[in-house]
Amino acid sequence: MNRLRHPVGVAILLLGVLTPFVPLVLWSFAGRWRYPGLVPQQGTLRGVRLLADPTSQVLQGLATSATIGAAVTVLSVAVGVPAGRALGLYEFRGRSLVRLLLVAPALVPGLAVLLGTQVFFLRYGLADTRAGVVLVQLVPAIPYVTLIMSGAYANFDVDYERQAALLGARPWQVQLHVTLPALRPALTVAAYFAFLISWSEYALTLLIGGGTVKTLPLLLFAYAGGPDPTEAAAVALTVIVPPLLLMALVVRGLSGRGGTLGLARS
Amino acid sequence: MNLRPARALLVAGLLALTACGDATGDRPAAVSSDWPSVLKAARGQTVNWYMYGGDEALNSFVSRTLATKLKPYGVSVNQVKITDTVDAINKVLAEKQAGRNHGGSVDLIWVNGENFATGKQAGLWQCGYDLPNAKYVDSTNPAVTSDFGVPVDGCESVWQQAHSALVYDSSKLAASDVSSVTALFAWATAHPGRFTYPAPPDFTGSMAVRTFLYDTAGGPSAFPGPTVAAAYGPASARLWQRLLTLAPSLWRKGQTYPVSQADVEKLYGQGEIDAYLTYGPGAVAQQVSKGVFPSSTREAVFRSGNIANDSFVAIPANAAHQAAALVVANQLLDPATQLALFKANGAYPAIDLARLPAAERQQFQAVDLGPSVLPLSELTAHVQPELAAAYVTRIEADWKTHVLQR
Amino acid sequence: MTGRRPRWVTIVLLLAPAVTVVGVLFLGGLGLGVAQSFGYLPFLHGWHWGLDGYRALWHDPAVTASVGLTLRVALVSTAVATVLGVAAGLLLHSLVRGRRTVTAVFGSTLAVPHIVGALAMVLLLSQSGLLSRLAHAAGLSGTPAHFPALTADGFGWGIIAEYVWKETPFVALVVLAALSGGIGELRGVARTLGAGPWQRLRHVVLPLIAPAVAATSVLVFAFSFGSYEVPALLGRPYPAGLPVVALQYQQDVDLNSRPEAMAVAVLIAVVVAVVVAGYLALIRRLSGRPL
Numbered sequence: 022m023n024r025l026r027h028p029v030g031v032a033i034l035l036l037g038v039l040t041p042f043v044p045l046v047l048w049s050f051a052g053r054w055r056y057p058g059l060v061p062q063q064g065t066l067r068g069v070r071l072l073a074d075p076t077s078q079v080l081q082g083l084a085t086s087a088t089i090g091a092a093v094t095v096l097s098v099a100v101g102v103p104a105g106r107a108l109g110l111y112e113f114r115g116r117s118l119v120r121l122l123l124v125a126p127a128l129v130p131g132l133a134v135l136l137g138t139q140v141f142f143l144r145y146g147l148a149d150t151r152a153g154v155v156l157v158q159l160v161p162a163i164p165y166v167t168l169i170m171s172g173a174y175a176n177f178d179v180d181y182e183r184q185a186a187l188l189g190a191r192p193w194q195v196q197l198h199v200t201l202p203a204l205r206p207a208l209t210v211a212a213y214f215a216f217l218i219s220w221s222e223y224a225l226t227l228l229i230g231g232g233t234v235k236t237l238p239l240l241l242f243a244y245a246g247g248p249d250p251t252e253a254a255a256v257a258l259t260v261i262v263p264p265l266l267l268m269a270l271v272v273r274g275l276s277g278r279g280g281t282l283g284l285a286r287s
Numbered sequence: 288m289n290l291r292p293a294r295a296l297l298v299a300g301l302l303a304l305t306a307c308g309d310a311t312g313d314r315p316a317a318v319s320s321d322w323p324s325v326l327k328a329a330r331g332q333t334v335n336w337y338m339y340g341g342d343e344a345l346n347s348f349v350s351r352t353l354a355t356k357l358k359p360y361g362v363s364v365n366q367v368k369i370t371d372t373v374d375a376i377n378k379v380l381a382e383k384q385a386g387r388n389h390g391g392s393v394d395l396i397w398v399n400g401e402n403f404a405t406g407k408q409a410g411l412w413q414c415g416y417d418l419p420n421a422k423y424v425d426s427t428n429p430a431v432t433s434d435f436g437v438p439v440d441g442c443e444s445v446w447q448q449a450h451s452a453l454v455y456d457s458s459k460l461a462a463s464d465v466s467s468v469t470a471l472f473a474w475a476t477a478h479p480g481r482f483t484y485p486a487p488p489d490f491t492g493s494m495a496v497r498t499f500l501y502d503t504a505g506g507p508s509a510f511p512g513p514t515v516a517a518a519y520g521p522a523s524a525r526l527w528q529r530l531l532t533l534a535p536s537l538w539r540k541g542q543t544y545p546v547s548q549a550d551v552e553k554l555y556g557q558g559e560i561d562a563y564l565t566y567g568p569g570a571v572a573q574q575v576s577k578g579v580f581p582s583s584t585r586e587a588v589f590r591s592g593n594i595a596n597d598s599f600v601a602i603p604a605n606a607a608h609q610a611a612a613l614v615v616a617n618q619l620l621d622p623a624t625q626l627a628l629f630k631a632n633g634a635y636p637a638i639d640l641a642r643l644p645a646a647e648r649q650q651f652q653a654v655d656l657g658p659s660v661l662p663l664s665e666l667t668a669h670v671q672p673e674l675a676a677a678y679v680t681r682i683e684a685d686w687k688t689h690v691l692q693r
Numbered sequence: 694m695t696g697r698r699p700r701w702v703t704i705v706l707l708l709a710p711a712v713t714v715v716g717v718l719f720l721g722g723l724g725l726g727v728a729q730s731f732g733y734l735p736f737l738h739g740w741h742w743g744l745d746g747y748r749a750l751w752h753d754p755a756v757t758a759s760v761g762l763t764l765r766v767a768l769v770s771t772a773v774a775t776v777l778g779v780a781a782g783l784l785l786h787s788l789v790r791g792r793r794t795v796t797a798v799f800g801s802t803l804a805v806p807h808i809v810g811a812l813a814m815v816l817l818l819s820q821s822g823l824l825s826r827l828a829h830a831a832g833l834s835g836t837p838a839h840f841p842a843l844t845a846d847g848f849g850w851g852i853i854a855e856y857v858w859k860e861t862p863f864v865a866l867v868v869l870a871a872l873s874g875g876i877g878e879l880r881g882v883a884r885t886l887g888a889g890p891w892q893r894l895r896h897v898v899l900p901l902i903a904p905a906v907a908a909t910s911v912l913v914f915a916f917s918f919g920s921y922e923v924p925a926l927l928g929r930p931y932p933a934g935l936p937v938v939a940l941q942y943q944q945d946v947d948l949n950s951r952p953e954a955m956a957v958a959v960l961i962a963v964v965v966a967v968v969v970a971g972y973l974a975l976i977r978r979l980s981g982r983p984l
Contacts, residue, residue, distance in 0.1 A: 026787055027787065027788070034785075035798060035799070037861075038801070038862065041810065043823065044813065044816035044823040056557060056559070056826060056829075058826065059830055076350040099710070101711060103707040103711070104707060106707055107703075107704050111700070111704050113704055122716070123712070125719065129915070129962050129966065133919060133965075134718075135722045136939055137729050140385050146387075146390075159718070160715070160718050160719055164715075221808070223808055224940065227921075227940075228940065231378060238808050247549050249574075250556075250816060251579070254816065260806060260808070265801060267804070377944050384737060486930065546929075554821075557819070559820055
């Protein structure tokens with residue numbers, strides 16, 4: 022069949038997904054848009070100008086979010102990949118308990134878990150710092166990395182590593198040239214998830230960052246609560262663009278590889 | 288929840304208990320009253336100033352104009368925008384509770400009223416400093432020496448005056464509809480759903496309720512003294528009755544109230560309501576010029592008067608950058624800065640214009656903010672002072688019980 | 694790997710970083726929360742153990758109303774997102790041409806933070822929002838007040854809308870992934886044996902995707918129950934979402950509220966744990982049944 026199957030269904034699907042974006046985009050450029058106008062009565066670029074204005078602190082927020090996001094990604098991958106390897110490749114007593122412990126933070130709401138720690142962060146000087154925020158964001162991020170990587174390792178044939186070792190490769194060479202390339206799709210997805218979790222985080226950043234560490238979600242929350250929807254919408258669009266761009270890159274990277282083990286290289 | 292002064296006392300008591308556990312007893316460094324050494328210590332410091340962030344004109348003033356004026360002293364300002372001053376107070380208190388007696392993350396707070404009172408009771412503020420520019424302030428003016436009935440005692444420095452006013456869409460309300468509270472309520476009843484006020488304890492919502500109380504009771508003279516007088520009982524009962532009668536004609540039929548002043552302004556900008564009360568009438572000009580508010584926006588003051596108060600900046604005793612905070616507080620009192628602030632968002636100067644030379648005084652009087660903003664003469668014609676902090680907390684609690692939860 | 698070190702050492706070394714971080718922050722955080730809910734006040738003297746926090750919670754109308762709202766919103770959102778997500782996933786799977794593009798567009802919401810979704814819903818669903826203006830243009834609503842209140846409302850419709858919008862594509866993508874195995878062959882076999890489309894759906898497709906969908910809907914529930922920013926932007930101050938209440942009480946200057954704040958946090962954790970455990974047990978029992 023060459024035509025699109027279920028056109029009505031697809032149309033409803035796309036409509037449902039895309040509709041909320043419409044007022045967001047329109048408001049970003051709305052100079053005057055009073056009820057009951059369906060389109061803005063007047064356009065403006067002040068929403069866009071706001072992004073570059075140092076008063077709005079949006080660029081600052083972008084830098085803060087990016088820095089914290091990068092740190093959380095790197096750390097949670099560094100910690101979650103070995104854990105995923107242990108859970109995926111090895112059978113051992115207590116494995117389900119460890120798995121439960123490492124996955125639980127994905128289920129139990131982070132704010133509930135970390136509410137009691139704020140006093141300690143405050144006392145030991147970690148509150149109102151980026152380091153403190155990175156630390157708490159690891160809690161929701163590590164489970165996702167661990168889970169994805171344990172699934173990937175479970176599907177990984179460890180014989181490839183043995184073969185490479187037999188051929189004389191050192192352990193770190195085996196990891197670098199055999200294992201990690203084979204796991205690259207899962208690794209990419211895991212890293213992306215970790216970054217996304219950090220980028221989107223609000224409550225934990227508010228709790229530990231105390232309003233001093235100004236990530237984009239914190240700024241957006243303030244604008245969203247304010248009287249000017251144009252500014253809020255403009256900041257919101259800024260918040261969406263990096264994750265969407267990264268998602269496009271990840272998808273393109275994944276479909277290129279096609280899930281092979283990458284052994285074609287050797 | 289308990290009354291705030293009682294809670295503050297509890298906190299102060301608990302803080303006293305922390306003293307026994309504090310082995311080193313670190314005290315904040317004593318602030319020098321020698322101004323040149325303050326300037327020297329302040330050079331290179333950045334002040335973390337916690338202030339309400341919903342006023343774009345003010346934010347712009349702080350990050351541009353004020354920053355430029357502070358540059359010669361090597362001081363910069365990091366504006367930490369908050370939605371409610373109590374958040375900053377809680378932060379300093381939390382730091383004290385956790386034993387952080389110096390190097391605090393809050394250097395300066397824009398504060399007044401019950402928040403200042405809470406901080407004073409808990410011993411949060413740095414007090415007794417002398418600012419060179421304080422000579423421009425009229426130290427005999429009760430509005431400057433007493434903050435919502437609590438003596439200032441040198442624990443905060445005055446910054447700007449706030450005059451409340453009613454903002455309304457003149458294409459929907461006539462001048463007669465806004466001349467008095469009774470007229471406004473009658474208009475609201477005839478046009479249900481087009482007026483509301485934020486739920487106390489929001490600062491502006493609290494002011495709205497107090498404005499209605501003044502109208503009901505004939506003015507603040509009915510409520511003297513630092514503690515709640517006997518006359519409050521019957522007067523407030525009449526007020527709650529009046530507000531309950533009004534409620535069904537409010538936005539969302541009075542079943543819920545906007546949670547903050549920002550929400551109210553959003554409703555007005557979106558055309559869901561046609562009038563609201565504000566503490567910042569000067570900021571309306573910018574919203575009109577941006578197109579967020581309709582150009583038919585005007586302001587009015589009730590015949591029974593409008594509430595005005597002074598707001599201050601206070602420095603926590605555990606602030607990390609005390610010297611720089613003092614420099615900022617001093618700069619805010621500088622006449623040129625006060626003029627710039629006035630031009631930026633209509634914030635009436637807190638300094639005594641009579642102490643300025645005639646030429647500078649005229650510059651203040653020549654400022655024109657456009658048709659949407661009431662001229663100063665009208666804003667200040669029927670000014671009513673604030674009630675003591677004890678009344679404020681009582682009114683907020685009673686409103687919750689008698690109006691919201693009915 | 695090399696056989697030079699004992700296997701258990703390798704396992705411990707691999708797990709140590711993750712277990713340390715999660716152990717300290719997650720278990721430690723929960724422990725501290727529980728301790729503080731029973732009266733422990735760190736760095737201060739004069740506190741005592743007691744049930745005051747839980748007693749206050751039990752008698753607090755703000756909390757009781759909040760539990761009702763949060764539970765209702767989470768359950769409705771999870772149910773709707775699961776049903777719609779399965780339907781959408783099946784629809785996407787059945788597409789031959791354009792599956793890639795449609796799936797990409799559909800899945801783009803995954804990259805959108807919830808706080809942006811909440812703002813979008815406010816701009817769409819408020820009484821002066823885009824939907825209301827469309828209703829006005831269609832002659833259905835004369836003023837903003839005539840349009841039903843979907844934001845800052847008592848039921849939580851706006852909150853539900855945001856969760857459904859964000860989580861339906863998530864469920865759909867999981868369904869799509871679960872179907873990417875040998876589903877075509879199984880369906881073909883079933884068709885040959887005379888099964889109609891509805892029977893194929895019920896006895897082949899749904900059981901195949903059920904485990905993945907169950908796990909996903911558990912995740913959706915847990916997230917919806919524990920989310921802070923969405924009820925903060927789309928809900929009412931009273932009743933507020935449970936996490937909003939927890940943070941509000943924790944930031945209260947009055948230390949009397951601290952045990953109650955921690956009790957609310959513990960309540961959130963317990964509710965999620967109970968629902969998740971019960972749900973997983975149910976799934977395990979159901980999947981034990983022969984087809």
